Amino acid sequence: MSGAEVVDRVLLTTAGVMILVAGALVLIRVARGPSMLDRAMALDVCAALMIAGIGVRSAFTRDAYYFPVMLVVAFLGFTGSVGIARFIAVRDRAPDLPDPDGPPRAGAGPGEAGR
Amino acid sequence: MSGWAQAADTAGAVLLLLGAAVSLLGAIGMLRLPDVLSRGHAATNPQSLGMLLVLAGVALRLRSGIDLGTLGLIGFFQLLTGPVAAHLVARVAYRTGHVGREGLLFDELDEQLSRGPDGTDTAARGDAGP
Numbered sequence A: 001m002s003g004a005e006v007v008d009r010v011l012l013t014t015a016g017v018m019i020l021v022a023g024a025l026v027l028i029r030v031a032r033g034p035s036m037l038d039r040a041m042a043l044d045v046c047a048a049l050m051i052a053g054i055g056v057r058s059a060f061t062r063d064a065y066y067f068p069v070m071l072v073v074a075f076l077g078f079t080g081s082v083g084i085a086r087f088i089a090v091r092d093r094a095p096d097l098p099d100p101d102g103p104p105r106a107g108a109g110p111g112e113a114g115r
Numbered sequence B: 001m002s003g004w005a006q007a008a009d010t011a012g013a014v015l016l017l018l019g020a021a022v023s024l025l026g027a028i029g030m031l032r033l034p035d036v037l038s039r040g041h042a043a044t045n046p047q048s049l050g051m052l053l054v055l056a057g058v059a060l061r062l063r064s065g066i067d068l069g070t071l072g073l074i075g076f077f078q079l080l081t082g083p084v085a086a087h088l089v090a091r092v093a094y095r096t097g098h099v100g101r102e103g104l105l106f107d108e109l110d111e112q113l114s115r116g117p118d119g120t121d122t123a124a125r126g127d128a129g130p
Helices: A003-032 A036-061 A067-076 A078-088 B003-032 B036-062 B065-095 B108-114
Strands: none
Touching (some): A003 A036, A003 B003, A003 B036, A036 A067, A036 A078, A036 B036, A036 B065, A067 B065, A078 B065, B003 B036, B036 B065
């Protein structure tokens, strides 16, 4: 193994460790919250970090075996946070907001807009 | 292994390290920033720049045609779907009052939302904050 390959392995291992640490920090955010929207956003970042981690692994072993997994995560990773934002986070609405029976706003509220 | 191939390998490893560093900075930002919108600002880092740097690094290390196509597709879909989710989350965050008002200098959206459809000012039902 030449010297440059050793350098490559050190760089890739450092990158993998960084991504693992980043994933741990993001999971702390998922656990802490405080609102469901924070968790939704943190789960988005989690999906991005999964893609990055699989990418580092593929670069390390030089195979493309897990590329379809990366593709699917990139394609479907956002559905979870969209679902949370649309249907779950509407529940913890701040109490001083107008009641939904009031006159309509210029854009509708989160429950009924953009269908 | 020729010199150019070795150079591409090392450049790819450096790009991967840069992408991982950007991802780590974004994760630290998600942990430390105060409210939903600023956390979303930090969350964009790993989703766009970190992701693209990592994909470029992988492309430099694999260097075969079909793998490059798959990597391009991964980056395309990530850039396509990330803003959709971020937009929805930020929109719901604004409308449910999870916005840190003390950091805002202007709030033009609130004016527009609390102005009724006929132009009358119905400011009493603006988002007063959490």
